[in-house]
Amino acid sequence: MTGPVESGPVAPGRVKAGTVKAGTVKAGTVKAGTVKAGTVKCVVWDIDNTLLSGVYLESGAEPPPADPAMAAVLRELSARGILHAIASRNPPAAAEHAAQVTGGEFAAAECGWGRKSDAVARIAAELNIAADALAFVDDDPYERAEVTFALPPVLVLSPEDMTDAVGWPEFSPSVVTPEARRRGAMYAQRRRRLAAERSFGGSREEFLRSCGTRVTIAAASAADVSRLHELSERTSQFNSAGAGLAEEEFGSLISSPASGVLTVRLRDTFGDDGLVGGCVTEHGAEAWTVRLLMMSCRAMGRGVIEALLAWLIQSAAREGAHVLEVPCALNDRNVPLRLALAAAGFRAAGNQPAGGQPAGGQPAGGQAAGQASGPAGLGVPGGAVGPGRAVFRLDLGGPLPELPGWASGPGAP
Amino acid sequence: MTAAPGGASSADASPADAGTAVIGDEIRRILAAATGRAEMLDIPADAPLFGQAVALDSLTGTLLLREIRERFGVDVAGEDLNLDALATLGTLAAFVGERALGGPGEAK
Numbered sequence: 001m002t003g004p005v006e007s008g009p010v011a012p013g014r015v016k017a018g019t020v021k022a023g024t025v026k027a028g029t030v031k032a033g034t035v036k037a038g039t040v041k042c043v044v045w046d047i048d049n050t051l052l053s054g055v056y057l058e059s060g061a062e063p064p065p066a067d068p069a070m071a072a073v074l075r076e077l078s079a080r081g082i083l084h085a086i087a088s089r090n091p092p093a094a095a096e097h098a099a100q101v102t103g104g105e106f107a108a109a110e111c112g113w114g115r116k117s118d119a120v121a122r123i124a125a126e127l128n129i130a131a132d133a134l135a136f137v138d139d140d141p142y143e144r145a146e147v148t149f150a151l152p153p154v155l156v157l158s159p160e161d162m163t164d165a166v167g168w169p170e171f172s173p174s175v176v177t178p179e180a181r182r183r184g185a186m187y188a189q190r191r192r193r194l195a196a197e198r199s200f201g202g203s204r205e206e207f208l209r210s211c212g213t214r215v216t217i218a219a220a221s222a223a224d225v226s227r228l229h230e231l232s233e234r235t236s237q238f239n240s241a242g243a244g245l246a247e248e249e250f251g252s253l254i255s256s257p258a259s260g261v262l263t264v265r266l267r268d269t270f271g272d273d274g275l276v277g278g279c280v281t282e283h284g285a286e287a288w289t290v291r292l293l294m295m296s297c298r299a300m301g302r303g304v305i306e307a308l309l310a311w312l313i314q315s316a317a318r319e320g321a322h323v324l325e326v327p328c329a330l331n332d333r334n335v336p337l338r339l340a341l342a343a344a345g346f347r348a349a350g351n352q353p354a355g356g357q358p359a360g361g362q363p364a365g366g367q368a369a370g371q372a373s374g375p376a377g378l379g380v381p382g383g384a385v386g387p388g389r390a391v392f393r394l395d396l397g398g399p400l401p402e403l404p405g406w407a408s409g410p411g412a413p
Numbered sequence: 414m415t416a417a418p419g420g421a422s423s424a425d426a427s428p429a430d431a432g433t434a435v436i437g438d439e440i441r442r443i444l445a446a447a448t449g450r451a452e453m454l455d456i457p458a459d460a461p462l463f464g465q466a467v468a469l470d471s472l473t474g475t476l477l478l479r480e481i482r483e484r485f486g487v488d489v490a491g492e493d494l495n496l497d498a499l500a501t502l503g504t505l506a507a508f509v510g511e512r513a514l515g516g517p518g519e520a521k
Contacts, residue, residue, distance in 0.1 A: 112431065117471070126451065197449075203450070203468065204448070204468075204470070205468070237469075237475075243415030300471060300472050301470065301471070301473075305471060306470065307467075330494075332490075335475065335478065335490040336471040336472075336474070336475045337471070338490065338496060339469075339470070339471040339474035339475060339478075339499075340470070340471040342463065342495060342496040343463045343469065343470060343471070343474070344500065345497050348494055348495055390494060
């Protein structure tokens with residue numbers, strides 16, 4: 001059981017441990033399709049003999065200090081906007097101790113005696129991060145094998161691998177914005193907000209109002225371009241194009257009179273999330289077309305996508321358009337976006353032929369769409385969802401949604 | 414859970430109807446857990462899920478579809494492009510029931 005795990009099992013398609021030395025591969029030098037730079041969004045850490053140099057419960061009155069190598073990795077990855085979480089067979093106090101001695105900020109902590117793969121799955125659900133955007137670091141080969149077996153998409157590493165892996169493209173996002181550097185702190189805010197919401201009695205709308213939610217929609221400026229690009233690459237659950245858009249493309253779209261580029265910012269009394277969403281629109285006489293609609297999954301459940309759709313619907317109608325359309329890549333990741341579109345009354349006529357790469361030409365969308373067609377047999381006439389794209393439309397002749405009181409945008413009353 | 418999938422029942426009531434009712438109750442429980450609101454346990458079958466009473470949004474909707482896939486093995490989003498199945502609690506229960514309880518094409 002331990003044999004094949006010693007060198008650190010690596011999920012298929014990833015760079016194998018040992019084949020890449022630290023520093024030999026820089027982000028961007030690996031061809032698209034073999035590995036996508038910046039794929040790990042969160043590292044899930046074991047505590048004993050991983051974050052700490054020793055075993056928490058066997059150390060008596062004086063808990064062990066931080067492992068210096070892992071503490072350095074932690075700091076370096078935080079500076080790149082990568083999150084951290086803890087999965088440990090220890091009491092919760094061990095996680096607090098580990099946070100204190102490593103100086104790390106942990107977005108989630110699962111302490112208990114259940115299976116590590118269950119803890120990792122709960123962290124993925126809590127942080128809204130897909131398993132293939134997680135790495136797991138544990139010194140125990142059995143735990144690594146268990147997580148590898150139960151959650152194949154997770155990148156599983158030993159602490160020794162992790163020292164090397166800092167140089168891998170998976171841990172090297174191409175862009176690191178101020179939003180990205182504050183990400184750890186934002187997830188800590190998120191934990192406090194979720195705790196408050198659980199103890200709040202009323203509906204979510206009442207909760208959003210009670211915590212002073214503010215959604216601000218504005219025309220994008222040149223200063224927003226790097227964050228918009230980053231969002232376009234990082235978002236998957238709310239990304240209509242299923243692919244990223246380059247900074248230069250955002251730049252030229254902003255200066256083009258034929259299109260609109262919008263930013264969406266979010267804050268409340270728990271904290272300021274900054275720029276969490278955006279869209280690119282084309283304004284025809286008959287129809288407005290949303291070329292890209294995207295939102296950070298961190299903003300999910302906080303009224304942001306609903307406010308943005310309401311603003312787009314109102315603005316298109318006010319400018320005299322009859323239809324608002326959102327061409328959408330169909331994959332198994334962006335179902336939340338389809339839910340938001342369905343809730344706002346959009347409908348799609350049907351699939352366009354598969355194989356058409358979305359603008360931007362990134363391979364990620366195509367791969368995700370391929371997964372969606374999986375073994376489930378998506379063969380129901382009329383409603384079937386295959387890989388490809390569909391255009392979701394809303395007829396603007398009907399009753400229009402109101403912009404919620406906490407949202408504001410250009411031209412809105 | 415008396416109405417077992419596969420319906421060994423020989424009673425007059427169609428096993429599919431009984432199964433759909435059970436699935437409807439399960440969906441009510443999922444919604445109550447996802448929203449933290451106990452009143453979800455009493456919503457009528459014809460309540461619109463996107464309407465005022467339930468106010469399904471992308472967050473609660475995602476939780477609901479994930480639970481349905483885990484409990485019944487039905488991938489609603491994979492089979493229903495416009496998510497019309499989510500019109501009401503009743504339409505969703507029927508959609509899941511047809512697939513989970515062995516409609517025309519149970520082969521897999």
